[in-house]
Amino acid sequence: MNLLFLGTGAGVPAKLRNVTSIALKLLEERNAVWLFDCGEATQHQILHTTLKPRKIEKIFITHLHGDHIFGLPGLLGSRSFQGGTTKLTVYGPKGIREFLDTSLHVSETHLKYPLSIIECQEGLVFEDSQFTVEALLLDHAVPSFGFRITEHDKQGALDAEKLRKAGIPPGPIYQRLKNGETVTLENGRTIRGSDFVGPPKKGRVVAIVGDTRPCENAVTLARDADLLVHESTFSGDHEQMAREYFHSTTLQAAETARRANVHQLCLTHISSRYGKEDWKVLEKEAQSIFPNTQIVSDFTSIDI
Amino acid sequence: MNLLFLGTGAGVPAKLRNVTSIALKLLEERNAVWLFDCGEATQHQILHTTLKPRKIEKIFITHLHGDHIFGLPGLLGSRSFQGGTTKLTVYGPKGIREFLDTSLHVSETHLKYPLSIIECQEGLVFEDSQFTVEALLLDHAVPSFGFRITEHDKQGALDAEKLRKAGIPPGPIYQRLKNGETVTLENGRTIRGSDFVGPPKKGRVVAIVGDTRPCENAVTLARDADLLVHESTFSGDHEQMAREYFHSTTLQAAETARRANVHQLCLTHISSRYGKEDWKVLEKEAQSIFPNTQIVSDFTSIDI
Numbered sequence: 211m212n213l214l215f216l217g218t219g220a221g222v223p224a225k226l227r228n229v230t231s232i233a234l235k236l237l238e239e240r241n242a243v244w245l246f247d248c249g250e251a252t253q254h255q256i257l258h259t260t261l262k263p264r265k266i267e268k269i270f271i272t273h274l275h276g277d278h279i280f281g282l283p284g285l286l287g288s289r290s291f292q293g294g295t296t297k298l299t300v301y302g303p304k305g306i307r308e309f310l311d312t313s314l315h316v317s318e319t320h321l322k323y324p325l326s327i328i329e330c331q332e333g334l335v336f337e338d339s340q341f342t343v344e345a346l347l348l349d350h351a352v353p354s355f356g357f358r359i360t361e362h363d364k365q366g367a368l369d370a371e372k373l374r375k376a377g378i379p380p381g382p383i384y385q386r387l388k389n390g391e392t393v394t395l396e397n398g399r400t401i402r403g404s405d406f407v408g409p410p411k412k413g414r415v416v417a418i419v420g421d422t423r424p425c426e427n428a429v430t431l432a433r434d435a436d437l438l439v440h441e442s443t444f445s446g447d448h449e450q451m452a453r454e455y456f457h458s459t460t461l462q463a464a465e466t467a468r469r470a471n472v473h474q475l476c477l478t479h480i481s482s483r484y485g486k487e488d489w490k491v492l493e494k495e496a497q498s499i500f501p502n503t504q505i506v507s508d509f510t511s512i513d514i
Numbered sequence: 515m516n517l518l519f520l521g522t523g524a525g526v527p528a529k530l531r532n533v534t535s536i537a538l539k540l541l542e543e544r545n546a547v548w549l550f551d552c553g554e555a556t557q558h559q560i561l562h563t564t565l566k567p568r569k570i571e572k573i574f575i576t577h578l579h580g581d582h583i584f585g586l587p588g589l590l591g592s593r594s595f596q597g598g599t600t601k602l603t604v605y606g607p608k609g610i611r612e613f614l615d616t617s618l619h620v621s622e623t624h625l626k627y628p629l630s631i632i633e634c635q636e637g638l639v640f641e642d643s644q645f646t647v648e649a650l651l652l653d654h655a656v657p658s659f660g661f662r663i664t665e666h667d668k669q670g671a672l673d674a675e676k677l678r679k680a681g682i683p684p685g686p687i688y689q690r691l692k693n694g695e696t697v698t699l700e701n702g703r704t705i706r707g708s709d710f711v712g713p714p715k716k717g718r719v720v721a722i723v724g725d726t727r728p729c730e731n732a733v734t735l736a737r738d739a740d741l742l743v744h745e746s747t748f749s750g751d752h753e754q755m756a757r758e759y760f761h762s763t764t765l766q767a768a769e770t771a772r773r774a775n776v777h778q779l780c781l782t783h784i785s786s787r788y789g790k791e792d793w794k795v796l797e798k799e800a801q802s803i804f805p806n807t808q809i810v811s812d813f814t815s816i817d818i
């Protein structure tokens with residue numbers, strides 16, 4: 211599991227930071243990539259990575275501001291042009307369907323794969339045997355979701371070597387033992403699965419909190435997460451301006467991370483008013499409250 | 515008058531060529547820039563030039579395929595964000611209004627300048643004291659316009675030195691002479707304006723022919739133009755494929771230039787199947803029919 215930041219700027223594209231998009235690479239887990247937001251030229255950013263658009267399985271949109279959605283029609287079209295045939299699902303606030311339907315219809319973009327658009331509500335957005343995605347509304351000028359992605363805990367591995375040593379030959383019984391069952395053999399011997407199964411592997415949790423003022427739902431989404439991605443449009447001294455524009459400062463984002471007891475904090479959505487020389491200063495501000503913080507840049511890659 | 519190519523690729527963005535946009539810089543003429551088409555990330559390309567989005571006065575859209583319009587909502591929003599306050603007019607085929615209205619509405623992009631959207635027909639699209647813009651339909655999979663931009667001839671300059679030498683003092687009479695009138699002075703002397711006015715300066719003509727198969731209307735638009743910009747998606751040997759996809763080959767574009775008797779031909783909308791090493795070959799193909807041809811690249815600048 212790896213996060214690749216494709217755009218880390220705020221509002222308008224700038225030379226050093228494109229507008230927002232984050233790729234959650236789940237290649238080992240499901241040979242798929244999930245995108246969070248898709249600002250203009252996200253597909254251009256992807257050209258400079260090893261990501262394959264056809265592997266994008268889901269796109270979660272936090273909110274409908276242009277810097278988070280204007281790259282969507284182009285990316286959907288190119289995914290088709292470049293041979294994508296598998297289903298793609300877009301999740302987002304009400305309005306995302308109208309935007310996509312109109313853009314694809316007017317431009318006569320005929321996708322060669324099934325596109326599913328889900329206008330989501332707070333609560334459970336997606337669940338399968340591997341992952342759960344939950345959404346809560348944040349505090350922004352328009353409805354803006356934060357997402358909590360939870361990987362389910364994995365069963366411990368069956369210790370085949372130990373089973374062999376105990377004289378239990380491979381067979382269907384192995385799966386039952388792996389599931390933790392207690393099995394009685396034909397010879398009357400009783401085998402407890404728990405004796406041969408390693409400890410379960412804790413699933414990872416990532417919280418992606420888009421544009422917002424500091425708010426309780428951000429803390430709820432991020433509770434005990436391995437990684438929190440939080441917007442941080444302004445420096446600590448611009449609390450008033452951040453409030454006015456429905457954004458957060460470095461300090462506010464760090465405070466959310468501290469309260470939520472996350473392991474690691476990545477700050478993104480950095481205003482272009484801050485040049486390269488300011489980024490370390492912003493990072494230090496946040497670290498004064500939550501030490502395990504970094505300001506990410508376009509193409510920063512984080513293993514989770 | 516200068517043409518700056520912002521995107522010269524076909525269909526999808528590639529590392530070496532972005533999707534279509536062309537800037538006609540009229541800085542000396544009217545302190546303004548006109549765009550022709552606005553593919554995704556046109557505003558990103560502009561970041562690497564000296565163009566100011568607030569100086570963009572008009573945007574002409576040839577057709578509604580995504581690679582020609584998906585950069586429009588973002589550019590309009592950024593023009594506002596970056597302080598543009600003067601009116602902007604977008605001309606394009608029917609459907610451009612629905613696309614822009616929906617994109618701006620859904621994203622709650624509130625422009626701080628008046629936006630006028632004109633869904634145009636064949637014929638005269640725009641005219642003022644300086645320029646005429648005419649449109650004709652080409653032969654593409656969807657309605658696709660070519661544009662002919664005609665600068666009006668300029669009156670010759672009044673030779674003030676010669677007038678002084680002839681003993682005619684400056685005054686309102688100068689304007690009448692400049693207009694070519696014959697004026698009788700109080701002393702009965704007759705002065706012919708034509709004796710004191712230099713030759714008129716011929717206005718320049720640029721034809722921009724977007725996605726199309728070769729067609730008569732392209733020749734009509736380009737007739738005797740100083741510069742013809744023509745699409746050239748495929749090499750000369752791919753005539754069948756060009757026809758199938760409603761595009762032109764190098765040879766077909768050159769033949770249109772030859773028939774129209776233009777001065778200079780710029781080929782754009784080059785498929786990404788052609789790498790850097792192929793461009794000279796494509797150029798030579800076209801030059802075999804129309805010698806004054808060049809294949810343009812992103813950021814190629816042509817003075818007219």
Ligand SMILES: [Zn+2]
Pocket residue numbers: 220221230275277278421479
């Ligand atoms: Zn934003």
Ligand SMILES: [Zn+2]
Pocket residue numbers: 524525534579581582725783
């Ligand atoms: Zn095109």
